[in-house]
Amino acid sequence: MRIPYARSSPPSPTPETLAIYSRIRARRQPRPLIPLDLALLHNPQIADGFNTLMGAIRTQSSFPLALAELAICYVAVLNGAVYEWTAHAPIALRAGVRREVLEVVLEGRWRESGVVGADEGMVLEFTEQSTKSVKVEDELMERLKARWTAQQVMELTITVGGYNMVSRFLVALDVTESNGKTMEMPAKL
Structure with missing residues (x-):
């Protein structure tokens, strides 16, 4: 990757970042965080928004x-x-x-x-x-x-x-x- 991957746990855990990591992990279960997540987690808020949007696209669509x-x-x-x-x-x-x-x-x-x-x-x-x-x-x-x-x-x-x-x-x-x-x-x- 052209930048380092972010850590799989927040470097400065706060209730907000812990909740974000938890939501992303929940969407990926039973798998661990994937490289895409670790690239996005340089900014947990962006990763969270991405996770929400892509999760809805993948699981809440009525399109075949x-x-x-x-x-x-x-x-x-x-x-x-x-x-x-x-x-x-x-x-x-x-x-x-x-x-x-x-x-x-x-x-x-x-x-x-x-x-x-x-x-x-x-x-x-x-x-x-x-x-x-x-x-x-x-x-x-x-x-x-x-x-x-x-x-x-x-x-x-x-x-x-x-x-x-x-x-x-x-x-x-x-x-x-x-x-x-x-x-x-x-x-x-």
Whole structure:
């Protein structure tokens, strides 16, 4: 990592920082704090806000989980965030993303592959437009609104935006020393 990781316990414990560390640990259970947490904990208040936002995106969304994970994986591919891909590709597969879909996303040939379904294609198109140019075309937004509720369109949007934030943070600081490594398909589950 380009800066040292923060300690896994607060260097100057106060009731507030102890509570923050406790909330982050609770979200990660049964796992320990991960490198992303240790990068963020240089500022516990920012880490706490990040934890709350990303926890809600991950667990409080009504948008279909498989499609959300597909979007997260595509954000990782578009931004070269190896750690994000490594963490989320297995989750995507367990959530129901078909292996052949994840493979063509990783290879950058999802449009011409013939294996991507209509909903998957809309999510991938949205993710690409939002990530690469920020502006999403009106025509695509109308298709999304015709398919999902306003809440779900918002949830897809915050998922893509949130994981763009994550990938940019991971890559800029080289969290887990993953920059320059190859993104690979997870082993068969």
